[in-house]
Amino acid sequence: MVKVTYIDSSGVSRTIEVAPGVSVMQGAKQNDIPEITADCGGLRTCSSCHVYVDPQWMDKLQPMHKIENGLLAFKETRQPNSRLSCQILMTEDLDGLVVRTLPPEPDEDAND
Amino acid sequence: MSESQRIIVVGAGHAGGTVVAQLRQAGFPGEIILFGDEPFAPYQRPPLSKAYLAGKEGVEELKLRPDAFYENKGITLRLAVTVEAIDREKKLIRLKGGEEVSYDILILATGSRPRRINLPGIALKGVYELRTLADADGLKSAIQPGKRIALIGGGYIGLEVAASAVILGGTAVVIESQPRVLARVASAPLSEYLEGYHRSKGVEILTNSQVQGLEAGKDGQVIGVKLTDGRYIPCDAAVVCVGGVTSDELARAAGLSCDGGVVVDIDARTADPAIFAIGDVTLRPLPLYDNQMFNLVSVPNALEQAKQATAAILGKPRPKPEVPWFWSHQFDVSLQIAGLPLGADDIVVRGDTSGGEFAVFYLKDARILAVETVNTPVEFMAGKQMIARKTLVSRERLRDPAVEMMDVAA
Ligand SMILES: Cc1cc2nc3c(=O)[nH]c(=O)nc-3n(C[C@H](O)[C@H](O)[C@H](O)COP(=O)(O)OP(=O)(O)OC[C@H]3O[C@@H](n4cnc5c(N)ncnc54)[C@H](O)[C@@H]3O)c2cc1C
Numbered sequence: 001m002v003k004v005t006y007i008d009s010s011g012v013s014r015t016i017e018v019a020p021g022v023s024v025m026q027g028a029k030q031n032d033i034p035e036i037t038a039d040c041g042g043l044r045t046c047s048s049c050h051v052y053v054d055p056q057w058m059d060k061l062q063p064m065h066k067i068e069n070g071l072l073a074f075k076e077t078r079q080p081n082s083r084l085s086c087q088i089l090m091t092e093d094l095d096g097l098v099v100r101t102l103p104p105e106p107d108e109d110a111n112d
Numbered sequence: 113m114s115e116s117q118r119i120i121v122v123g124a125g126h127a128g129g130t131v132v133a134q135l136r137q138a139g140f141p142g143e144i145i146l147f148g149d150e151p152f153a154p155y156q157r158p159p160l161s162k163a164y165l166a167g168k169e170g171v172e173e174l175k176l177r178p179d180a181f182y183e184n185k186g187i188t189l190r191l192a193v194t195v196e197a198i199d200r201e202k203k204l205i206r207l208k209g210g211e212e213v214s215y216d217i218l219i220l221a222t223g224s225r226p227r228r229i230n231l232p233g234i235a236l237k238g239v240y241e242l243r244t245l246a247d248a249d250g251l252k253s254a255i256q257p258g259k260r261i262a263l264i265g266g267g268y269i270g271l272e273v274a275a276s277a278v279i280l281g282g283t284a285v286v287i288e289s290q291p292r293v294l295a296r297v298a299s300a301p302l303s304e305y306l307e308g309y310h311r312s313k314g315v316e317i318l319t320n321s322q323v324q325g326l327e328a329g330k331d332g333q334v335i336g337v338k339l340t341d342g343r344y345i346p347c348d349a350a351v352v353c354v355g356g357v358t359s360d361e362l363a364r365a366a367g368l369s370c371d372g373g374v375v376v377d378i379d380a381r382t383a384d385p386a387i388f389a390i391g392d393v394t395l396r397p398l399p400l401y402d403n404q405m406f407n408l409v410s411v412p413n414a415l416e417q418a419k420q421a422t423a424a425i426l427g428k429p430r431p432k433p434e435v436p437w438f439w440s441h442q443f444d445v446s447l448q449i450a451g452l453p454l455g456a457d458d459i460v461v462r463g464d465t466s467g468g469e470f471a472v473f474y475l476k477d478a479r480i481l482a483v484e485t486v487n488t489p490v491e492f493m494a495g496k497q498m499i500a501r502k503t504l505v506s507r508e509r510l511r512d513p514a515v516e517m518m519d520v521a522a
Contacts, residue, residue, distance in 0.1 A: 030178050034137075039415055041156045042173075043163075045439040045448055045489075046412075067446060067489050074493035 002095040006033045006051075009103040018090055024099060025049040025086035035101035042086035047071040049085040054098035061088060077102055113217075113426060117142035120205060120215040122195045122362065127391025127414035128221035129154025129176040134422040136185045144187045145213065147205075149194040152245055153179060158411060160248040161272035162441050165255065166279045174245065198366040200384055217386055217425055220363055220374060224356040224392035224409060229264075233326030238334040238349040242269055243356075254349035257281030262337045262347035264323055265354035266293030268440045271306060273351055274315045275442040285316040285345055287337060292319055299453075299472045302484050305465050306442065313443055318345070326350060356409060358393050371395055373407040379424035380417045388425070390417035399433035400500065401452055401481075410438045435499045437492075448489065450496040451482030462491060463513050471495065478504040478522050490517055 001017040004027050008014075018027040028036040028049075040046040044067055053061065058081055064072075068087050072078050085099065119135060121128045124146050132146050148154070154176040163169040182189045194208040204214040226241040233239070240251045251273070255261060259282045263270035266288030274284035286293065292303040307317050322340040329335040337345040360370045368382050369375040373395030380388045380396070391414040397403040412434075419431045437450040445468070456474035463470030471491035474482040479502055483495030494517035498505065504522040509515045 026173060029175075030172070032178060032181055032184070039412065040439060041158060041411075043158070043439060043441055043446075045441075045446060047493075067487065070489035071493060073490055074497070 002090050002092060003097075004090065004094075005096070005098045006036075007098065007100045008033075008035050009101060020089075020091050022090050023086050024051065024088040024090065024097070025084070027090065028085065028101075033101070035103060036085060037104065038086060044068060044071070044084065044087060047075060047084060050075060050077065051083060051085045051099040051101055052079055053081045053083050053088070054100070055081050057094065057097050060093055113140055113142055115141045117216040118214065119144050119217045119219065119425070120213060121146045121219045121221055122205065123221035123223055123359075123391070123393070124148025124150065124152075124154050124189065124191060125221060125223045125391065125414075126154065126156060126176065126411055127223070127393075127418055128219070130415055131219055131221065131390060131418035131421055132187045133177065133181070133185070134418055135425065136187065138422050138426050138428060140422075140426060142216075145190060146182075146187060147190045147193050147195050147207070149192065150244055150246070151192045153177070153182065153189055153191065155245060156411070157243070158439075160245065161242060161269050162276060165248055165252060165273065166276040167252075171245070195362060198362055198387075200366055200387070203386060215386070217388065219421060220382075220387065220389040220393060221391045221414075222359040222362060222393045224358045226352065227355045227357050229352060229354055231323060231325050233328060233334065234352070236326055236328050236334040237332050239326060240349065240351045242273065242351060242353060251349070251351060255280050255282050259283075259348040260285065260346065262287060262345055262350040264337070264350060264352045266290070266295075266317065266319070267297065267353060267355060268294065269353040270351070271310065271442050272440060273353065274310060275313070278313055278315055279443070283314060283316075285318065285347065286310070287321050287323055287339070287345065288317070288319045289322050290319065293317060298449075299459055299474070299484055301459075301461050301465055301470075301472050302447075302486070305468075305470070305486060306445070306447075309443065309445060309468070318343075356392070358407060360393050363387075363389065363393070371405075375405070376417075378403075378420065379430065380421040381424060388421040390414065390421050398436065398452070400435060400502075401454065404454070406436075406452065408436050410436065412437050433500070435496050437496060446487050446489070447484070448492040449482070449484045450492060451480065451499040453482040456481050458507070460507055460511050462511055463488065473510055475505075475507065478506070480505060494518070494520075 005015040016031040037048040039048045155174040197206040263286045266286045277284040324338045324340045327336040358373045363374040364370045374389040440447040453474040458475045460473045469487045471485040485492040506522045509520045
């Protein structure tokens with residue numbers, strides 16, 4: 001088992017254990033971590049599992065698929081350490097990973 | 113809403129499972145009971161034809177919430193229980209077996225189910241439909257290396273199952289009565305692309321092909337499909353996937369207005385102020401499309417209507433009008449569709465369809481009504497945003513992939 005820590009937008013930190021191979025998104029769903037809604041269930045088609053990865057872990061992650069990059073490109077909240085958590089599969093190397101979750105967005109689609 | 117109040121949700125699918133969680137999250141303090149006739153807590157159906165069927169995901173990944181969630185949140189799950197009737201006057205539901213349970217608010221989330229067709233041989237062994245986890249498990253046993261599966265109906269589910277079968281080392285033949293797959297739900301360029309892609313992976317696609325019946329072997333197992341033009345397609349199993357019908361019987365019997373779905377308003381409320389309906393079972397207005405009424409069958413729609421009902425029940429602000437969207441995965445093709453093409457006067461293809469990365473925009477004058485994207489999430493996200501904002505675009509710029517999506521506005 002490996003550990004992942006999720007820090008939510010209000011600063012609350014939760015650490016869980018998952019089996020290697022489980023995605024950071026799945027870990028969140030299995031442990032009722034708020035703020036990761038993962039509407040599409042991990043198919044890399046929405047972007048409701050967006051997280052900020054603690055910068056010290058960035059170079060340990062698998063490189064981003066261009067579809068993930070394309071989805072993130074349209075997020076106003078994107079930062080250099082933005083990832084879709086469904087695309088981060090946990091490994092022994094990532095044991096202790098820390099990610100920050102974002103508050104659910106008011107529909108970005110429509111104008112006010 | 114107070115602690116003494118009770119919300120009953122009928123149908124423990126994607127919509128029902130979502131709305132109970134949202135009600136708690138939004139602070140509903142009363143009792144919540146979720147009734148479902150399947151023996152499982154709410155799970156996701158999309159993987160049933162994709163990752164789950166192809167053996168890449170297990171049951172755990174399908175679950176909408178971990179099992180402990182419901183107890184932790186004080187949500188009562190009553191599974192394998194069929195709701196048989198609604199008494200609107202007494203505000204109660206009647207379960208199979210006679211038990212009655214009263215409600216203050218009732219939410220119908222009974223979904224839809226596969227359309228059944230009356231064909232000779234339809235009840236043979238090895239003929240499947242695909243809606244539930246139980247269906248998927250049955251079908252999984254039939255999809256194996258070397259086995260040939262016939263898909264009756266070239267819609268999304270048919271194509272997805274065909275892809276999963278091939279991924280597992282089997283072969284697949286898609287039988288479609290229309291001149292192209294996805295004829296009712298996708299543009300011609302998209303259908304053409306997908307047909308080509310599937311064929312390149314070894315899937316056989318037969319269009320303009322009408323099924324006459326299914327042929328039985330000695331043991332009552334299906335061994336082939338007969339077409340009306342005399343062709344015979346041998347197979348080891350068949351899946352009937354010719355669209356769905358809404359499960360609106362409960363609502364209809366209770367006198368609620370139904371027209372290919374339970375008629376609801378922008379808050380997901382029926383004409384009875386104590387009864388809401390959400391998900392596949394509804395016929396609902398879309399503000400971005402002049403409030404025309406639609407029966408949308410998709411996960412995003414279920415999520416959206418759950419949000420609407422929660423807001424209305426708890427007196428919170430109404431969610432903003434949404435752009436309906438949908439996705440499909442076949443092999444490594446990621447398909448995303450936003451908006452509705454109704455009333456479009458032109459389509460514009462952006463990108464090269466033969467390159468496997470393109471988008472098809474449906475336009476009315478200078479407005480985008482819908483977009484279908486293949487492996488181009490930027491076009492999807494941008495298109496969805498422009499549909500919502502009613503952005504006016506230049507067709508010439510939209511058609512030119514060298515022009516960034518940010519710069520296609522007229
Ligand atoms: C194989 C497959 C693949 C799909 N792929 C996609 C996809 O890629 N993207 C996408 O957006 N959508 C997809 N969908 C559609 C999506 O799954 C549905 O839109 C979604 O499940 C709708 O949720 P719902 O809660 O309205 O209905 P359902 O999930 O069908 O839930 C309704 C539940 O209510 C139960 N019920 C009905 N009547 C009663 C009663 N009287 N008493 C008790 N219980 C009752 C039903 O048995 C069912 O469990 C797919 C569907 C299938 C079947």
